[in-house]
Amino acid sequence: xxxxxxxxxxxxxxxxxxxxxxxxxxxxxxxxxxxxxxxxxxxxxxxxxxxxxxxxxxxxxxxxxxxxxxxxxxxxxxxxxxxxxxxxxxxxxxxxxxxxxxxxxxxxxxxxxxxxxxxxxxxxxxxxxxxxxxxxxxxxxxxxxxxxxxxxxxxxxxxxxxxxxxxxxxxxxxxxxxxxxxxxxxxxxxxxxxxxxxxxxxxxxxxxxxxxxxxxxxxxxxxxxxxxxxxxxxxxxxxxxxxxxxxxxxxxxxxxxxxxxxxxxxxxxxxxxxxxxxxxxxxxxxxxxxxxxxxxxxxxxxxxxxxxxxxxxxxxxxxxxxxxxxxxxxxxxxxxxxxxxxxxxxxxxxxxxxxxxxxxxxxxxxxxxxxxxxx
Amino acid sequence: xxxxxxxxxxxxxxxxxxxxxxxxxxxxxxxxxxxxxxxxxxxxxxxxxxxxxxxxxxxxxxxxxxxxxxxxxxxxxxxxxxxxxxxxxxxxxxxxxxxxxxxxxxxxxxxxxxxxxxxxxxxxxxxxxxxxxxxxxxxxxxxxxxxxxxxxxxxxxxxxxxxxxxxxxxxxxxxxxxxxxxxxxxxxxxxxxxxxxxxxxxxxxxxxxxxxxxxxxxxxxxxxxxxxxxxxxxxxxxxxxxxxxxxxxxxxxxxxxxxxxxxxxxxxxxxxxxxxxxxxxxxxxxxxxxxxxxxxxxxxxxxxxxxxxxxxxxxxxxxxxxxxxxxxxxxxxxxxxxxxxxxxxxxxxxxxxxxxxxxx
Numbered sequence: 080x081x082x083x084x085x086x087x088x089x090x091x092x093x094x095x096x097x098x099x100x101x102x103x104x105x106x107x108x109x110x111x112x113x114x115x116x117x118x119x120x121x122x123x124x125x126x127x128x129x130x131x132x133x134x135x136x137x138x139x140x141x142x143x144x145x146x147x148x149x150x151x152x153x154x155x156x157x158x159x160x161x162x163x164x165x166x167x168x169x170x171x172x173x174x175x176x177x178x179x180x181x182x183x184x185x186x187x188x189x190x191x192x193x194x195x196x197x198x199x200x201x202x203x204x205x206x207x208x209x210x211x212x213x214x215x216x217x218x219x220x221x222x223x224x225x226x227x228x229x230x231x232x233x234x235x236x237x238x239x240x241x242x243x244x245x246x247x248x249x250x251x252x253x254x255x256x257x258x259x260x261x262x263x264x265x266x267x268x269x270x271x272x273x274x275x276x277x278x279x280x281x282x283x284x285x286x287x288x289x290x291x292x293x294x295x296x297x298x299x300x301x302x303x304x305x306x307x308x309x310x311x312x313x314x315x316x317x318x319x320x321x322x323x324x325x326x327x328x329x330x331x332x333x334x335x336x337x338x339x340x341x342x343x344x345x346x347x348x349x350x351x352x353x354x355x356x357x358x359x360x361x362x363x364x365x366x367x368x369x370x371x372x373x374x375x376x377x378x379x380x381x382x383x384x385x386x387x388x389x390x391x392x393x394x395x396x397x398x399x400x401x402x403x404x405x406x407x408x409x410x411x412x413x414x415x416x417x418x419x420x421x422x423x424x425x426x427x428x429x430x431x432x433x434x435x436x437x438x439x440x441x442x443x444x445x446x447x448x449x450x451x452x453x454x
Numbered sequence: 455x456x457x458x459x460x461x462x463x464x465x466x467x468x469x470x471x472x473x474x475x476x477x478x479x480x481x482x483x484x485x486x487x488x489x490x491x492x493x494x495x496x497x498x499x500x501x502x503x504x505x506x507x508x509x510x511x512x513x514x515x516x517x518x519x520x521x522x523x524x525x526x527x528x529x530x531x532x533x534x535x536x537x538x539x540x541x542x543x544x545x546x547x548x549x550x551x552x553x554x555x556x557x558x559x560x561x562x563x564x565x566x567x568x569x570x571x572x573x574x575x576x577x578x579x580x581x582x583x584x585x586x587x588x589x590x591x592x593x594x595x596x597x598x599x600x601x602x603x604x605x606x607x608x609x610x611x612x613x614x615x616x617x618x619x620x621x622x623x624x625x626x627x628x629x630x631x632x633x634x635x636x637x638x639x640x641x642x643x644x645x646x647x648x649x650x651x652x653x654x655x656x657x658x659x660x661x662x663x664x665x666x667x668x669x670x671x672x673x674x675x676x677x678x679x680x681x682x683x684x685x686x687x688x689x690x691x692x693x694x695x696x697x698x699x700x701x702x703x704x705x706x707x708x709x710x711x712x713x714x715x716x717x718x719x720x721x722x723x724x725x726x727x728x729x730x731x732x733x734x735x736x737x738x739x740x741x742x743x744x745x746x747x748x749x750x751x752x753x754x755x756x757x758x759x760x761x762x763x764x765x766x767x768x769x770x771x772x773x774x775x776x777x778x779x780x781x782x783x784x785x786x787x788x789x790x791x792x793x794x795x796x797x798x799x800x801x802x803x804x805x806x807x808x809x810x811x812x813x814x
Binding site: 160163164165166268269272338339341342348350415416417418419420421422423424425 | 458460462466467468479482569572573574575576577578579580583643645646648649794795796797798799
């Protein structure tokens with residue numbers, strides 16, 4: 080049973096239950112109400128409505144799973160940083176589970192704080208930016224399947240959104256817009272410079288990222304996550320497209336904005352960069368979104384290069400996928416704590432002079448391998 | 455983007471302490487810079503005029519949180535010069551040993567702050583962890599961890615605690631192992647080198663004309679170290695080299711401080727080996743003659759000078775403090791212009807700012 084069938088069953092049952100009551104209610108009323116009730120009930124029981132609600136439920140389930148993973152990620156982020164940087168991570172809140180509840184506690188604390196809008200800020204842009212940032216990041220997660228049976232599919236046979244990978248990458252690149260908006264509307268010099276840096280950085284690292292993804296699409300012959308992962312049944316793309324994998328990871332670090340590429344929020348020179356003016360839960364959303372994007376990045380790297388959910392079958396597919404995504408994230412964190420931050424011109428230099436040619440070379444290798452029929 | 459002024463401070467992560475650096479940027483490039491100090495002025499020189507000579511020692515400690523022992527030592531040297539007090543030899547060795555420990559602790563704190571500025575989190579926590587070793591030693595010696603109040607006019611407050619030599623030798627051995635690790639950690643990182651080599655060049659002539667002293671000047675290729683050039687205490691007995699580097703960039707300043715830590719380890723070993731038995735303190739007079747006293751020491755941050763005028767009473771008539779960082783910070787516009795905004799943290803972090811002594 081795949082997620083679609085599961086959700087369809089739930090929705091069907093719910094609609095039947097509600098409709099039953101609804102029709103009975105309609106029967107007790109005069110006929111001219113009754114017609115209206117019948118029409119609404121029929122619409123609710125129609126195939127289109129059921130499919131729509133099923134997909135909505137699927138999205139909610141997938142995002143909830145992703146958000147729980149994000150909590151795990153934040154916990155790993157804190158515990159691992161403690162291990163590497165020689166201190167204990169959080170451990171008081173949720174003592175028996177290693178301080179796992181600390182993030183929830185922080186979230187509650189941020190949630191009850193006052194929402195302050197700076198006087199001279201552009202109110203609309205200032206409040207809209209976090210919504211766009213979080214929303215676009217959650218959009219990525221909605222299309223990433225954890226296994227063949229656990230993903231956003233549009234019919235009972237389990238066919239996935241055709242251009243899921245393309246959609247994920249597209250959603251990934253909405254963020255610079257939100258960041259620039261946040262930086263500009265806050266009306267602060269630090270945020271303005273941070274926003275500008277972020278826009279420059281994301282645009283220059285987007286191109287190698289997409290080129291590396293393009294080599295994967297080329298080899299797999301599809302934009303569909305399931306097809307891409309199935310194409311890696313014999314050999315993970317990590318091995319033939321190793322250059323692409325490395326470039327992809329570096330670009331992901333830049334997209335996620337963690338050290339060494341966290342220039343937009345370089346705290347030493349720009350206080351907190353483009354998030355300087357944001358406090359309370361708005362800051363919490365940004366903080367969470369970094370983890371969401373890290374998770375999305377790890378999941379993309381897993382699906383594109385690390386064989387997705389393929390692995391020995393004694394562990395469920397979904398768990399395999401998550402293990403791989405967690406490993407990618409751990410590597411990110413390991414890198415983050417052990418290197419300094421680069422400078423903006425050096426960073427752009429690396430992006431345009433090193434990563435872009437390497438990505439093109441990788442695309443060329445992929446084309447040769449595909450046309451030679453070796454893969 | 456048009457040119458604009460950016461305030462880096464007084465409340466800013468770049469400023470270790472309370473000061474303001476205004477930089478004028480054209481996009482990301484710095485075209486002008488203007489340091490503003492004075493936010494932490496406590497009127498220490500004036501306070502000292504109302505206190506008796508021994509009461510000023512803890513005030514002198516408060517001049518710099520990074521190397522407080524150096525300042526109280528300098529104050530005691532100055533007053534001993536004023537009163538013509540001969541310090542017992544054991545006390546001199548204890549002083550030299552403890553201020554070299556303080557120098558290592560101070561440089562480690564600088565390294566931690568510098569690593570934190572550059573975003574190298576692991577460098578921050580590891581160096582702060584190993585600074586604890588020397589802070590613990592100084593705690594065993596003096597009883598406190600930050601402001602020690604240890605030197606006295608005419609010696610030191612008390613003798614070495616039991617087993618102190620053993621602990622100190624162990625700490626030095628540990629530190630020498632760690633220093634190698636730091637060199638691997640920092641210089642082995644390509645990004646660290648990218649951020650440091652060729653950044654914030656202070657030319658030799660500029661450094662000398664502006665009065666820059668200490669590691670920042672020695673990194674520009676001037677061999678000027680008061681411990682060698684104008685020896686005080688028992689430094690002539692010690693065998694050590696002056697760390698210099700000729701490049702004058704951030705990497706050179708980093709390198710000079712690392713070399714100084716190696717040399718400090720050597721000095722601590724020698725001081726422990728050569729330390730004679732005997733008294734560690736003599737009774738100094740309460741009042742000072744109507745004369746002047748001058749003390750100059752090599753602070754971890756540069757040349758620190760104190761000048762005291764006595765008027766025959768038990769309180770100084772005037773106490774003047776020459777802070778090394780107050781002079782060094784005036785070189786900021788000279789070394790900042792032309793670099794990127796992100797280099798501000800590397801350059802100003804490399805100067806090892808300490809605002810307590812700067813604003814006095």
